[in-house]
Amino acid sequence: SQQGEEDPQALSIQEGENATMNCSYKTSINNLQWYRQNSGRGLVHLILIRSNEREKHSGRLRVTLDTSKKSSSLLITASRAADTASYFCATGAGETSGSRLTFGEGTQLTVNP
């Protein structure tokens, strides 16, 4: 069964607006990551947040983690048409699990020019 559930499944916004995607998970984690997938391509790592962190920034990306609620959010500010892609959260239990990741079902983001 999937560890993560993402919300919304699809999101359509105008260029310049902010996009927020949410991820919930079920078991304890070592880290949570967000990946991006352009249509027909492989996944590319965006940002990682560890279980003892609450917020992390990278360029136009902001990730928050609430371990008490077992949830995370990804905020993309000032979106661009090139941000159109699917975004996946992935949870990791750490080295003891062979660094395996469990992926959510993804959010399809469309940024209209």
Add this chain to the structure above:
Amino acid sequence: NAGVTQTPKFRVLKTGQSMTLLCAQDMNHEYMYWYRQDPGMGLRLIHYSVGEGTTAKGEVPDGYNVSRLKKQNFLLGLESAAPSQTSVYFCASNLAGGPIQYFGAGTRLSVL
């Protein structure tokens, strides 16, 4: 700077045929993974390997076999393909202890 390379990119099989998907990485990563991606279901782990000569089952291993004879290669085999194995298959790799995985471009497989 190839990273993770998957071959073939596309394949059509008939039910009952066999095939092998090849994943090669040039980053000297210890760990390698095979996932399948189906619409609305995200990525599910099929098998993984934490080193040359070792493999382990993931979430959905039935109907697949794997081998890791060389550190840089991870093979995924379908002995008798079924329509339920129609999917997009992704290979990934990472350093031992490193949480970030690096993905190939995928293999789109259709089983008729």
